[in-house]
Amino acid sequence: MTTTDASGEEGFTEHFEALLAADERIEPRDWMPDGYRRMVLRQVAQHAHSEIIGMQPEGAWLTRAPSLHRKASLLAKVQDEAGHGLYLYSAAETLGVSRAELLDALHGGTQRYAATFNHPALTWADTGAIAWLTDGAAVVNQVPLCHTSYGPYARAMRRVCQEEAFHVRQGYDVLWSLCRGTPEQQEMAQDAVNRWWLPAVALMFGPPDTTAGGADDRTAAMGAAVSRRSMAWGIKRHTNDELRQRFVDNCVPQAERLGVTLPDPAIRWNEERGHYDFGPIDWRLFREALADNSQCARQRLAHRVAAHEDGAWVREAVDAYAAGRYEEGQSA
């Protein structure tokens, strides 16, 4: 790679584009455009933060799980999420930022996490609905990401996906038991599905990026521009709206088998399209609802910040201990 233009990038750009064209992975030591680095970092960091914040709504039910089997499953699931956070922070670190910087960005609100988790988990059934719907949406998003163009992210996704698929089944199984329990349990299951359906459909897939997503033309055009860039770089493989449709198609027959009603009267099979139709998402209304719900968003972040600040003395001790060991090693 010797050809460079005045900016020193020409030959590098060709090489980068050639790797993408050949559907090969971009690795940390490869040259990459700043925009690509920023876009991958933004996505991986948001994903990592979502895993960590996503532990909260379910983690809050660990002490109240209604059977020892469910308690063990939930512990294993929340533990997996911590593990996913670690894989993803490691992937993000290959782009030249430290975990401490990433956590500061989360705590300071300059990097985001999936707003889905800004909904409160009010009953035990929510642990089932979150795992079935939110993790179910995550799997739909993440399966294509196993082939995303940035190598460390793709490899992290392969490990994450296997566990996520299991979580979906766990959540389905929690709801399955409730739906076959007492009328009060069935009611609890339906209520949880009512509250988690729209957050999963809307927020796990991001804003509409085609007019099919129920957006006005201007919103869809903005979303489409971002998606086009991301897809040209091989970061994303499908539009948000394609993935959203895939998720709805997965869920409808599962809900029928469970015996719960998805809270969207417009859901019906469309023979012509070969997909389920579903009601348009009123994004404006949804954003307002989220704003109303910002009490929970503040609580999620405050919980995270408090854990981090309460643990500062522990991390300082680890650093001091490691430095002391290093000095001992030097003088030995």
Add this chain to the structure above:
Amino acid sequence: MTVSRTGERTRDVAAYALRLGDDALVLSQRLCAWVTNAPTIEEDLAISNIALDLLGHARTLLAYSGELDGTGRSDDDLAYGRTERQFRNALLVELDNGDFAVTIARQLVYAQYGLLLCTALAGAGDAGLAGFGARAAKELEYHRMHAAQWTVRLGRGTAESHRRMQAGLDRVWPYAGELFEADELVERLDADGTAVAPARLRADWEREVAGVLADAGLTVPAPSWHATGGRSGLHTEAFGPLLAEFQSVRRQYPGGNW
């Protein structure tokens, strides 16, 4: 051996397994409250992993106890169907989590005890306890390493971490002795080799933890009092809220399917 002796011994093993099962169950419950609150993500993961191991121990032991005590109660029946006074855990495991140092001190006390006990149980005459001991000892070895490594890091970290770690040890030490208490039940089971009297393990436990504390530059506490009562169902006031939270959902939905 007469039939009545066999019956008595079976009931004794059931009562013994219940004590150990309750220890693991209650400590697991306390550790669950750390998840999402730990100082690092690695510790969220480690603590949830330890809690999961302990929950596994509790399930094995409670199911075994219910099978032997003649009532046919499941692990869930025993965990969710009993009231405060019917739990037989040592008071150590129900102590509030405190800060990270208190939790690590409690883990050091418990994991070292549990490791010695399960290693000894692996050779016990009761096949159920022996099988449990052999499996659990492997996991408790990791729990002990985790606690010992943190004790040393905090003891030799900063002045603040040293102070907190010593305070954590001072907080939990009065509760350690109860783990090794002798009573008629454990003496009967120990006498014919069916199970192990924890009093036998005390000297080894003291030597092992003293070694960790020496590495950490910390002082072995010399408490002026010792807690007792858990084995006969006399708990601390912290236990009621712990159990209420633990059982709340299942009790809200009588006859539920989980």
